[in-house]
Amino acid sequence: MKIQKSILIFILSLTVTSFVFSQEQGTSETRETAAESLSEASRQADEKPAAESAEQEKIADITIEGLKKTRPAYMQRLLAKYKGMNASEVDTLEVETLLHEQNLFSETDVEIRHNENKDLELHIVVKEKISFLPLPFIAYSSKTGVMGGLMLMDTNAFGVKDNYVVGGIFSKSMQMGVMAFSKPSLSRTQPGFSISGNFAHRNNEFQDSHENKVMEYNSIGGGIGLTVTDKLTTHTSLSAGLRYAYRNIDVDSDFSTFEDELKTHHAFTVNAGWGLSLPTLNDWFLSTKSIRINADATFFTTGEKAQGISAQISLQQPLPVTRLRLLAQVSVVYTHDANKVLWPSQTAVGITIMPSKFYAPQMGGFTCGLEVGLVKTAIATFSVYGLYEGISTKDWDDTHIIHQGYSAGAKMYLAKISLPAMAMGFYHNVTTNRMKFSVSAGVSY
Secondary structure (H helix, E strand, O other): OHHHHHHHHHHHHHHHHHHHHHHHHHHHHHHHHHHHHHHHHHHHHHHHHHHHHHHHOEOOEEEEEOOOOOOHHHHHHHOHHHOOOEHHHOOHHHHHHHHHHOOOEEEEEEEEEEOOOOOEEEEEEEEEOEOEEEEEEEEEEOOOEEEEEEEEEEEEEOOOOEEEEEEEEEEOOEEEEEEEEEEOOOEOOEOEEEEEEEEEEEEEEEEOOOOOEEEEEEEEEEEEEEEEEEEOOOOEEEEEEEEEEEEEEEEOHHHHHHOOOOOOEEEEEEEEEEEEEEEEEOOOOEEEEEEEEEEEEEEEOOOOEEEEEEEEEEEEEEOOOOOEEEEEEEEEEEEEOOOHHHOOEHHHHOOOOOOOOEEOOEEEEEEEEEEEEEEEOOOEEEEEEEEEEEEEEEOOOOOEEEEEEEEEEEEEEEOOEOOEEEEEEEEEEOOOOEEEEEEEEOOOO
């Protein structure tokens, strides 16, 4: 009896324990389900502010301070791609590089900040360069003598970076009047153009690689041209143009053998080009890596025709030492059936070691060296450079020649005026052991 009672008590105990455990398990499952529901609700509640935050991270506006001549509408078009961009995708150094590339501002400061409406804005502060002024200039070369003139220039006409120049250039062998106007292309849908003209009287002298005079003639005439430029992408552009030229040519009697080739003529030239330019900005220089290809065809009223093509790869690369940069360039020029009026000079391939009056129908050249910034002030940046140069071409006796040498000099870049200031250089052709020296002020170099 006692044994049965004990068994009954044990069975009742198990039943109670099982019921309690079952109740606790149900309560636990209910708690877990409730916790999961709460967590999901919390997550959904958090996702809404996160989405709203993502929207607030976009650049809502672009504000610019410091503009005096440049129109705000021009700047807004220039910077349009940054409006609506996620703030994390905006590189402020890239924006500063773009601004300095315009050659309109001496100082720039770019930041991303919240405005009074708590929206993100790209805030820019600039100081404009002087862009309009009459520019007297002078240049001297130990081989060609003195050249000077006066130009009236504006590199920011109408506040939209239109550019015009009108003036005169004078030397012992040349008197020239020039005019030009250009409007930049801002995008694929906003092409730009340039129109230029000149009228000149020249004494044209040609020399061989040893500075011997091989031909001379006088000419009077001028020309006018129109070029349309389209900016395909941020860094690439396409151009096409047409030019008309007239030359009345008088060949010196000592060089009458060239009369059949050098005739008074009208000439029409069509040309096309493509270019890529990638700028890099640091504390000292605005450096550019670029590729340029050009082709043209000229038709003379005398029945002659000529074709030409040129290509250039240029590298300006800042080095780890901030004030130091690498300079390198490779260029080729090829003309077919071109008479001597159209022969290019050494400047077409960026070379300085050849005689200033050396011309050839085909040539290839390269330069490689360093430029170092010496002093940077509020007025100007001063630098010195050294280059090794080489050229491959044909001399006037049709022999193939390769010349090499070096050049060195100093430059001054004005900070508050959007024009070149001063340069001087020394050039030594090691192949012929000939040297020359030049200095210029107020002209492009």
